Amino acid sequence: MRILSSTNETCVARILAAAALAVVAGCTAPVSEEREVEDVADTSTSFEDFEAQVFREPETGVYIVDGDTPLISRDELRRFYEQVVLKGALAVNVASGADVRWSNTQKMNLTYCVSTAFGGNHAAVVQAMATAASAWQAAADVRFVYRSDQNGACNASNTNVMFDVRPTSGQDYLARAFFPGYPRAYRNILIDSSSFGNIAPYTLAGILRHELGHTLGFRHEHTRVSASPCFEDNGWRGLTPYDSGSVMHYPQCGGTNRGDLVLTASDNAGASSIYGANVALQLDDPRVFDAAFYLQSYGDLAAAFGSDATAARNHWLNAGISEGRRASRAFDARFYLKIHGDLQAAFQTNYAAAIDHWLNQGLRFEGRRGARELDVSYYVSTYGDLQNVFGANLREAVNHWLYQGMPVEGRAGSAEVDVNYYLSVHPDLSAAYSGNRTAALNHFIWNGLSEGRRASVSFNVSSYVNHYSDLKAAFGTDYTAAFDHWIMAGIAEGRTGAP
Numbered sequence: 088m089r090i091l092s093s094t095n096e097t098c099v100a101r102i103l104a105a106a107a108l109a110v111v112a113g114c115t116a117p118v119s120e121e122r123e124v125e126d127v128a129d130t131s132t133s134f135e136d137f138e139a140q141v142f143r144e145p146e147t148g149v150y151i152v153d154g155d156t157p158l159i160s161r162d163e164l165r166r167f168y169e170q171v172v173l174k175g176a177l178a179v180n181v182a183s184g185a186d187v188r189w190s191n192t193q194k195m196n197l198t199y200c201v202s203t204a205f206g207g208n209h210a211a212v213v214q215a216m217a218t219a220a221s222a223w224q225a226a227a228d229v230r231f232v233y234r235s236d237q238n239g240a241c242n243a244s245n246t247n248v249m250f251d252v253r254p255t256s257g258q259d260y261l262a263r264a265f266f267p268g269y270p271r272a273y274r275n276i277l278i279d280s281s282s283f284g285n286i287a288p289y290t291l292a293g294i295l296r297h298e299l300g301h302t303l304g305f306r307h308e309h310t311r312v313s314a315s316p317c318f319e320d321n322g323w324r325g326l327t328p329y330d331s332g333s334v335m336h337y338p339q340c341g342g343t344n345r346g347d348l349v350l351t352a353s354d355n356a357g358a359s360s361i362y363g364a365n366v367a368l369q370l371d372d373p374r375v376f377d378a379a380f381y382l383q384s385y386g387d388l389a390a391a392f393g394s395d396a397t398a399a400r401n402h403w404l405n406a407g408i409s410e411g412r413r414a415s416r417a418f419d420a421r422f423y424l425k426i427h428g429d430l431q432a433a434f435q436t437n438y439a440a441a442i443d444h445w446l447n448q449g450l451r452f453e454g455r456r457g458a459r460e461l462d463v464s465y466y467v468s469t470y471g472d473l474q475n476v477f478g479a480n481l482r483e484a485v486n487h488w489l490y491q492g493m494p495v496e497g498r499a500g501s502a503e504v505d506v507n508y509y510l511s512v513h514p515d516l517s518a519a520y521s522g523n524r525t526a527a528l529n530h531f532i533w534n535g536l537s538e539g540r541r542a543s544v545s546f547n548v549s550s551y552v553n554h555y556s557d558l559k560a561a562f563g564t565d566y567t568a569a570f571d572h573w574i575m576a577g578i579a580e581g582r583t584g585a586p
């Protein structure tokens with residue numbers, strides 16, 4: 088991404104200095120097509136002269152053309168020179184006339200790391216990448232997977248990830264990316280230190296939305312206007328009508344976007360037309376949606392839909408998710424965002440993004456807790472037989488707890504909520520539910536916690552809040568808040584859970 092401070096003037100100055108080359112380092116030629124041809128013919132610019140004018144990234148030696156598009160080799164630069172500067176036919180990101188895109192397998196596993204070399208900016212980059220990735224994932228059936236375990240060796244030779252995100256400085260761009268099909272060594276998103284300065288009205292997330300568009304194969308939208316000074320080449324296939332507000336359109340190239348770089352309706356449509364609509368969100372995955380539980384949990388829904396599971400599902404997809412309603416004993420999006428500060432910052436109240444994150448990243452790779460009643464890492468590590476069966480397959484471990492471990496075997500899903508213990512210490516519940524563990528767990532979710540009832544040997548929420556005067560002052564009888572304090576702070580502070 089290269090943002091110019093004023094329309095084309097920087098480019099104009101550079102172009103004049105470069106003897107009217109069609110393309111020079113970091114910007115494109117603000118001259119008409121006729122002028123380009125004429126100038127090229129008149130000046131007989133040699134490849135060597137052209138090469139001398141193209142910006143080369145000191146760190147990697149790649150050539151940067153069209154603002155932020157890397158060309159890996161001198162051969163590629165020569166091809167670019169012949170085809171674009173000398174007005175040939177194809178563009179760099181088209182292979183044999185076919186769309187350059189990820190395969191259907193690759194598109195669902197676009198793994199990346201974020202180098203620890205970002206230092207004090209690391210958390211900001213992680214968050215901006217998550218935000219940018221979620222925008223494309225909402226638009227199309229693609230999935231960026233953050234592999235935080237690779238951050239320590241997040242470089243161009245790490246083959247455990249599809250691409251690396253690393254810092255750089257002194258470059259001619261804010262950030263640059265790559266197109267699908269590039270070899271591993273060149274699949275990087277490099278973020279220049281200038282991106283951490285004042286880049287208003289853009290944000291780092293906005294810059295990365297643009298760069299991730301490149302990684303999915305999308306060209307600069309402004310190259311579609313052949314009369315534009317920012318025209319690059321004809322090596323593209325239009326997916327939608329021209330969109331001057333596109334996230335892929337440089338504002339200084341006749342773009343109409345005056346705010347941050349965001350995906351437009353056309354961007355969403357274009358992305359889904361090439362990768363398919365987002366059907367992998369799995370928002371009605373049984374781990375996050377149980378129609379009966381959903382209807383039982385909300386009186387307004389039970390009144391409206393009775394026991395109609397299809398109506399419940401439709402409500403969930405159309406309204407319940409965005410309202411932050413809970414529809415599973417195993418997952419609570421509000422709790423998930425509350426206890427994981429990085430996700431709260433990235434997604435705020437985007438509960439669909441939270442669900443998507445848990446299913447495909449937080450649960451799958453990181454073992455993140457998604458409910459007070461189920462802490463899947465605790466569940467697997469506490470029971471040796473489950474560890475042997477499920478190992479790292481935590482998604483299956485969730486199913487085990489839902490359908491077997493909790494209701495049939497009475498296993499504890501978390502250190503704080505043990506359904507057998509809950510039934511054993513509350514005679515009114517054991518009388519009412521007579522061993523129906525699912526009903527007992529529902530009672531805890533709907534009533535027991537807010538009543539301050541104890542649900543495990545190691546944690547007693549009412550004695551916890553009453554034992555510590557600061558907690559009593561802060562939470563009073565808000566036992567849900569006190570419960571969450573224990574998880575978010577109390578354990579780390581060395582407090583006692585059942586004093």
Ligand SMILES: [Zn+2]
Nearest residue numbers: 088154155307
């Ligand atoms: Zn770009």
